Amino acid sequence: AETVEDVLDATSLPLIIWGSGEDEKDNEVFTRVSPVAAGENCLLGTITEDNYRTLSALSQADGHKIVAESPVDINIAKQVNTLALDVGFDLENLVIFPDSPALGYGIEYVYSIMERTRLAGLKGDRLMAQPILANIGGEVWGTKEAKISEAEKPDWG
DSSP: OHHHHHHHHHOOSOOEEEOOSOHHHHHHHHHHHHHHTTTSOOEEEEEOSSSOHHHHHHHHHHTOEEEEEEOSOHHHHHHHHHHHHHTTOOGGGEEEEEOGGGGGGOHHHHHHHHHHHHHHHHTTOGGGOSOBOOOHHHHHTTSHHHHSOGGGOOOOO
C-alpha cells in the first residue's frame, strides 16, 4: 500500500495495479491497496470466475476500474463479466483480459477470439462491449527462451 501511495504521489499518469494471481494473497493485498488509491480511478486486476467478489466490491467502493481475466474463451469472459455485474459492478468500468498464455494455440486463433469478442460488442452484446487488454509482455518473459543464459542460446543470427 505504501508503494502504491508513493507511485501515485510521483505521477499523474493512470495506474494499473496488478495482483499476483494467488486469490487469497490478492484479496488481502487489494484490501489495503484499494483504499490508499481511492478516487484515483486506477485499473485493478484481475478478477476471475473464482475470485471476483472482493476486488469488485473494493473497486466499486473506492472508484476504480477492474480487469476481468478469462482464458481465451468468449463464454467464460461473458461469465466473469456477468458475475461482476451480479454483484453490482458497472460494466462501463470493466476491461476484458483474455489471458494470453493461450498464444500456444496460435496467434491466429487468439486474435480470432479477440476479434469475435469485439464484433459481438459492436453488434450490441453489452457483456462484450468493454475494452480489451493484452498483457503480452508478462507472458513473453515467462517463456523458456527469455530465461536461458547467453551460453545456452542457439545461434539465432
